[in-house]
Amino acid sequence: MHLFFTPDLNSETYTLNEDESKHSIRVLRLSQGDTINLVDGKGGLYTAVITDANPKKCALQIVNHVPNFGKRPFYVHIAVAPTKNLDRMEWFVEKAVEIGIDEISFLCCDHSERKNLNTERLQKIAISAMKQSIKAYLPKLNELQPFASFVNQCDASATFIAHLEDHNRKSLVQATVSQKNCILIGPEGDFSGREIEMAYKQGIKPVTLGPSRLRTETAALVACHTANLLHEIQVALP
Template structure:
């Protein structure tokens, strides 16, 4: 069934915007009385009937609603240093959304080669992935923030994945299930020793993602997979 993202839905009637109406009628060739699905990004999954098939404003009537559709038993926030090649960050954002993630923050570190990200483009990629994977919850994408500011206000279990020597926790043995998690993933050159020390002093714990040296986006996706798998 065809799925549309409608974050502003409030009642039993809804009009698709011009872009979605055009896609619905001219591309998908849907007609009056056809049933489509809507998601509001806050857990609502709706069945809706087309009552006016207009490519400029398609009108719908809600016929069924499921609340908290696919609600997860944990909350995952990954703060990732933007990659020099934006396509790699976009790939992570897309795949993490498909696997399951709740919040993403671009993290500007001392060794970051990219200091800015295209917020609107990343958010569109998230929306597309939400629709593709039939997620009723839309992950929150935050504006970029500096490392030193971010680590001061992180709830739940806090981890920093890095390549430096020292004792590190493992998700498989040290995880407390069904909780809130914040995981920091550094830039291509890793966090600096000063950043690691600062994170540890703010309640973060060192984390290992295995013995392989992973790219930034791969490490972030590995953390995403591990936490979802262990909370399944």
């Protein structure tokens, strides 16, 4: 399936931008009359026919539209402190999108080694992963924000904090998940005691992701996969 990202698609005809036109005509060697698929990142999956195989402005005719393609009855949100090595965060974004994620927030914590973040490249990685895994929904990527700001405005009743302190923590597998959940993942040095107490005061519940000490990006991906699995099990139960 040849899949192209077209976020501004709003009519029965469309012209691919120059990069996508070149890729479709020069690289994939598609020609007039060939069929391709488009996704708008908002759940729309489209089938289109090439009407003008111009390598700079490939023209398309939309012939079919499937709304809410692959829509899931649950919502997974991971809030994570970016790693010092940005490659590791790029890996997490790519794999989380492939598995299934609806929103990613980036947190600046007391122990964070990365205090700034350009989400532009992460957005491109998310788009590529969406296309590769044949999804029609592009996850929302939020800009880096202070931990305190995030916990003060989140829905605490549906939010969990995964930390390493020896507190009374449930496994995320045992947690009662709701239709929309958020899991907080700390930086390499874990959340500070101050941040953990702040989360508790908001009503955020502590969880563990298992007996192993995980890297930040691994923990975030484990949380993403576990949340998906718990929801899928709930959907499958009679």
